[in-house]
Amino acid sequence: MENLSRKKFIKQGGIMASVFVLPLSFHSILNKKEMSDKKHFDVIIIGGSYSGLAAAMALGRALRKVLIIDNEKPCNRQTPHSHNFLTQDGKAPKEIASLAKQQVSMYDTVVFHNNLATNASKTENGFEVQTSSGDIFKSKKLIFATGIKDEMPNIKGFSECWGISVLHCPYCHGYEVRNETTGILGNGEYGFEFSKLISNWSKDLTLFTNGKSTLTSEQAAELERHHIKTVEKEIEELEHINGQLQNIIFKDGSKKSLKVIYTRLPFKQHCLIPEHLGCELTEDGYIKIDTSHKTTINGIFACGDNVTRMRTVANAVSMGTTTGMMINKELIEEKFTDKK
Ligand SMILES: Cc1cc2nc3c(=O)[nH]c(=O)nc-3n(C[C@H](O)[C@H](O)[C@H](O)COP(=O)(O)OP(=O)(O)OC[C@H]3O[C@@H](n4cnc5c(N)ncnc54)[C@H](O)[C@@H]3O)c2cc1C
Numbered sequence: 001m002e003n004l005s006r007k008k009f010i011k012q013g014g015i016m017a018s019v020f021v022l023p024l025s026f027h028s029i030l031n032k033k034e035m036s037d038k039k040h041f042d043v044i045i046i047g048g049s050y051s052g053l054a055a056a057m058a059l060g061r062a063l064r065k066v067l068i069i070d071n072e073k074p075c076n077r078q079t080p081h082s083h084n085f086l087t088q089d090g091k092a093p094k095e096i097a098s099l100a101k102q103q104v105s106m107y108d109t110v111v112f113h114n115n116l117a118t119n120a121s122k123t124e125n126g127f128e129v130q131t132s133s134g135d136i137f138k139s140k141k142l143i144f145a146t147g148i149k150d151e152m153p154n155i156k157g158f159s160e161c162w163g164i165s166v167l168h169c170p171y172c173h174g175y176e177v178r179n180e181t182t183g184i185l186g187n188g189e190y191g192f193e194f195s196k197l198i199s200n201w202s203k204d205l206t207l208f209t210n211g212k213s214t215l216t217s218e219q220a221a222e223l224e225r226h227h228i229k230t231v232e233k234e235i236e237e238l239e240h241i242n243g244q245l246q247n248i249i250f251k252d253g254s255k256k257s258l259k260v261i262y263t264r265l266p267f268k269q270h271c272l273i274p275e276h277l278g279c280e281l282t283e284d285g286y287i288k289i290d291t292s293h294k295t296t297i298n299g300i301f302a303c304g305d306n307v308t309r310m311r312t313v314a315n316a317v318s319m320g321t322t323t324g325m326m327i328n329k330e331l332i333e334e335k336f337t338d339k340k
Pocket of ligand 1: 046047048049050051052069070071072073074075076077078079081082083084085115116117118145146147148150162163164168172173270271303304305306310311312313314316
């Protein structure tokens with residue numbers, strides 16, 4: 001009896017010890033794992049707007065551990081309404097992004113870090129990304145869905161009107177201002193081609209060359225034949241009320257009443273990290289990618305406005321989805337060939 005209870009005691013003691021000791025060490029292992037898990041990902045996506053979120057959804061649905069780093073500065077943030085994206089036509093840009101973020105958040109392997117990515121470097125097994133908060137995250141693959149930065153000309157009132165009554169794209173906003181008194185800010189070949197395009201939406205059209213015209217005589221004659229006027233005066237200011245254009249004020253003091261202006265701005269990559277990592281750019285300044293959205297550096301992918309001039313929400317989403325699928329495929333291939 002005594003023997004038995006001693007055995008029982010030892011057995012129970014062992015169990016008790018394992019209850020008290022094991023969970024402690026198990027906990028610390030778990031904590032360490034959780035901590036490192038919070039810093040280690042299959043994929044880090046820099047840029048969490050339309051393209052980055054679409055990539056995250058594809059990867060989340062493929063059970064991948066994903067970190068999205070975003071500092072919430074999408075290029076269309078000043079536009080009151082976004083158009084030409086099925087099911088979301090006319091919604092505010094932020095509304096579309098918020099719904100997308102809410103849906104992506106449902107996938108529990110996807111996490112968000114609201115910050116600016118400041119630097120990234122190659123490691124033995126992938127990449128390391130630093131943010132302005134001082135955090136460092138690691139991943140096997142990197143996606144840049146960082147968009148582009150439009151460079152505003154030095155014209156008073158221009159940036160306040162950008163995306164409201166100074167527009168970049170007739171497919172996004174042309175329907176809403178059809179047949180209005182419309183201007184195009186541009187010159188030469190680009191001014192000519194853009195005038196032809198916009199004549200589809202308004203017959204009351206003027207090309208403002210903002211200085212001497214560089215149209216060829218054939219181009220000038222062609223515009224005239226289609227009743228498109230050309231004004232060479234230099235522009236001083238865009239007079240507006242809350243971004244709604246009222247008049248162009250010229251440097252000679254004269255003015256012209258207008259509802260809307262189209263123009264294409266020069267741009268820079270919003271994020272310079274891809275270049276620092278060695279990703280090549282195209283002649284036009286976009287990140288060079290192949291059909292799988294791979295950049296010229298192994299393991300780095302790019303999608304959205306930073307790779308194409310076909311600048312629409314629909315296209316950014318489509319490219320993000322493709323990129324997510326392509327990365328997942330690459331990770332599967334690497335697992336099967338034991339490359340990583
Ligand atoms: C004024 C304007 C109006 C438009 N209107 C329409 C429209 O009506 N319909 C339409 O279809 N398209 C429209 N577009 C085009 C559309 O907005 C873009 O095609 C789309 O936003 C591209 O998505 P993206 O995810 O590639 O880039 P973006 O939406 O520009 O997002 C890039 C994201 O990356 C983040 N980011 C960049 N660098 C870093 C970094 N280092 N660290 C962390 N985060 C970073 C930015 O903060 C941003 O959130 C408009 C564009 C403009 C400029």
